[in-house]
Amino acid sequence: MIDLALIADRIGWEDKAIIAAARARGASAEWLDDGALCAGERADVPAAGAYLLRSRSFVRAPLIAATIATGPADPTVINPAATIDLCSNKVATLARMRQASLATVPYRLVLTRRDLALAVDTLGCPLVLKPVTGGLGRRVLLVHEPAVADSVYDYVEHYGQNMDRALIAQPYLRGAGDVRVLAVAGEPVAAMERVAAVAREAGGDWRANVEQGASAAPVAVDGELAELTAAVCAAAGGSILGIDLFRHGGELLVGEVNHSPLFRGVVEATGIDVARRIAETALALAGAPR
16 A cells, blocks of 8 residues: 555646655655546545645546545545635635635626626726636736726637636735745645745736746744634645735735645745655655654
């Protein structure tokens, strides 16, 4: 039996680091291709002490997690299907955070062209338009003029299918600090502040994703950040999460929660061995060496 099975559609830098960290602790760790499992129950996949879901697909990951779990609270499936489903939907995530009395970035649902006009009137420009599902800053637009927003919606109406037609509009929080926290077992293991290239007057992208050219600097984990991280993890469930926060108006606002976060940027910014902490937590849940 494998101690740790990492389920993903491909092996990225983070996945290699997690597998290497587990093996360095004397445990067996292997990648399972999420496109070649054909599972109907747990017995259909290679036996493992714990299964770490790191699929990029918002479709495959929760379906596989639900199929191989022995129950809704199976601790050996990381993260559970319910957490993956929640984090895959920005509206559901923000609503859950609000229900937990946590401050969030405000949003408006944009399901029709009339919704978009109302969102522009309510939030003003510039505003951020993004799909309800998706990640890595993809298909996220910064709209400076109402006429541009209306033109953008032409593409949604003509080419969008199903959930692609569901958007959220949010105010552009100019000058807000963009903080990414890597949470493991409810604790903030590492944190960084991201600065978009355009904010550094370096040209390039306005989005604060490291993968889109943003720079990063370490953030000290204080009591406020630790308390907020614990509250977000309790509301979302799951053992390993990436939490996006914004410092604005004197408080920390929850922006998004990611069920399978990339962490190369935060490792390079902080020097903290995030992969080791993830491997140790997964192996502990598997009852394997750590």
